[in-house]
Amino acid sequence: MGEVHVIGQIVGASGFPDHSLFCKWGIHTGGAWKVLSGLREGQTQVDNPQNHEAAFWSHPIDIHFATKGLQGWPKIHFQVWHQDQYGRNELYGYGFCHLPTSPGIHEMECSTWRPTGTFFQQVSQFFLGGGPQLKNPDLIYSGADRYKLHTIAMGKVHLRLGLILRNFDRFGIEC
Amino acid sequence: MASNSVFLLMVSGQIESAEFPEFDDVYCRYCFTHGQDWLITSGLEEGITQVTKKSQDEKQRFVWNFPIDITFKSTNPSGWPQIVVHAYGPDVFGTDVVRGYGNCHVPITPGRHKLKIPMFVPESSSAFQKLTSWFLGRRPEYIDPRVVAQGEGREVTRVRSQGFLTLSFNVVMKDMKKLGYDILPSDISHAAIVESVGPAPTSSEA
Numbered sequence: 001m002g003e004v005h006v007i008g009q010i011v012g013a014s015g016f017p018d019h020s021l022f023c024k025w026g027i028h029t030g031g032a033w034k035v036l037s038g039l040r041e042g043q044t045q046v047d048n049p050q051n052h053e054a055a056f057w058s059h060p061i062d063i064h065f066a067t068k069g070l071q072g073w074p075k076i077h078f079q080v081w082h083q084d085q086y087g088r089n090e091l092y093g094y095g096f097c098h099l100p101t102s103p104g105i106h107e108m109e110c111s112t113w114r115p116t117g118t119f120f121q122q123v124s125q126f127f128l129g130g131g132p133q134l135k136n137p138d139l140i141y142s143g144a145d146r147y148k149l150h151t152i153a154m155g156k157v158h159l160r161l162g163l164i165l166r167n168f169d170r171f172g173i174e175c
Numbered sequence: 176m177a178s179n180s181v182f183l184l185m186v187s188g189q190i191e192s193a194e195f196p197e198f199d200d201v202y203c204r205y206c207f208t209h210g211q212d213w214l215i216t217s218g219l220e221e222g223i224t225q226v227t228k229k230s231q232d233e234k235q236r237f238v239w240n241f242p243i244d245i246t247f248k249s250t251n252p253s254g255w256p257q258i259v260v261h262a263y264g265p266d267v268f269g270t271d272v273v274r275g276y277g278n279c280h281v282p283i284t285p286g287r288h289k290l291k292i293p294m295f296v297p298e299s300s301s302a303f304q305k306l307t308s309w310f311l312g313r314r315p316e317y318i319d320p321r322v323v324a325q326g327e328g329r330e331v332t333r334v335r336s337q338g339f340l341t342l343s344f345n346v347v348m349k350d351m352k353k354l355g356y357d358i359l360p361s362d363i364s365h366a367a368i369v370e371s372v373g374p375a376p377t378s379s380e381a
Contacts, residue, residue, distance in 0.1 A: 005252040005253065007252065007255045007280055007283055008280060009278075009279065009280065011293075012293065012336075018224075019320050022330070036253075036254050037253045039326050039327065042326050042327065042329075042330070042331055043330035045295075045329040045330065045333065045334050046317065046332070046333045046334065047295060047333075047334050047335070048298065048333065048334070048335050049335065049336045049337070050197075050335050050336065050337040051196055051337060051338075052195075052336075055336070056293035056295065056336040057279045058277065058278055058279065058292060058293060058295075058323075059325055059326060059329065060257060060278065060280065060325065060326050061326065062253060062254065062255060062280075062326070064212075064251075064252070064253045071213075083336070102360040103290075103357045103358050103359055103360055104226070104284050104358065104359055105282060105283060105284050105358055106195065106282075113307075129380060139189040161256075161263055162280065162283035162284070163283075164252050164356050164357065165356070166354075166355045166356045166357070167355050169357065169359060170355070174361050175360065175361065
């Protein structure tokens with residue numbers, strides 16, 4: 001059985017309209033993968049940066065998978081939320097990214113998007129906040145019914161992930 | 176003796192410098208956290224740096240140049256060691272208050288790495304508490320700084336990031352390949368793609 005260790009952090013996010021942000025993340029895999037240790041989902045702290053235009057979380061990820069096949073390679077998906085000074089939460093973006101397939105340290109950026117509503121919903125979102133959210137969060141990392149969505153681009157989530165693979169060369173896998 | 180199932184990780188490096196635009200006279204303490212399968216075979220797990228003032232030029236950096244030397248042994252990469260650095264400095268009344276917590280994993284590939292990590296402080300939950308903590312010099316702090324290195328329980332904390340710390344590491348490993356672990360891609364000409372990012376919060380050179 002091949003084993004994959006993912007050791008790294010969700011560094012932060014930039015490019016959003018306001019930077020008091022937190023992120024809910026999760027790792028989704030196919031059926032052949034099993035988590036041996038580590039958390040496969042979580043939520044970062046809320047960061048309200050003092051001096052710069054990006055939120056920094058430094059949220060550690062340390063997860064150990066065992067797998068019987070290459071299908072369903074893990075994907076990490078995010079929901080970036082904004083928290084204002086009154087404690088209200090507003091969705092700022094969804095995004096996902098496949099975990100790298102080659103061992104080593106990878107610095108990645110994952111772009112995010114947010115669903116838009118009708119014109120009147122956008123006007124009320126401008127004044128009041130809020131806005132449409134996905135009912136089924138599986139749509140973040142699956143392409144199944146995406147054609148029905150209208151979205152707009154939001155900022156980026158920055159990751160620094162290290163990957164350690166074990167026994168993959170024993171099965172003849174080159175990566 | 177199961178000595179053939181153990182690998183070693185040797186880390187040498189330094190806490191180089193930091194940028195804290197609003198503060199002066201800062202010192203750092205660091206500690207390493209790791210999982211249950213890890214053991215420190217030599218080196219210091221914790222330390223305190225000197226107190227330094229910021230430089231007089233426009234860059235306003237704090238330089239410590241503080242050496243870090245530690246060797247771990249383990250049977251399992253889970254629980255890979257992390258370094259937690261916490262910076263302190265005097266406030267306007269002279270008491271030492273926390274100026275930032277930062278954490279990062281020790282790099283998993285051998286070689287030279289330079290990392291810039293953000294430093295953040297916990298925020299008080301109400302404006303009144305902010306005022307009293309400013310007067311009394313008792314800012315919100317973590318009781319155990321190692322909590323910064325964990326992924327659980329962070330969703331209820333609000334923090335403010337206010338500076339960066341630069342660390343450099345030289346990493347050497349022993350016996351990882353023998354145990355079947357691959358930490359470098361098999362084909363060097365297809366090494367990881369470096370994306371050019373705009374306002375990248377961190378930078379790393381290997």
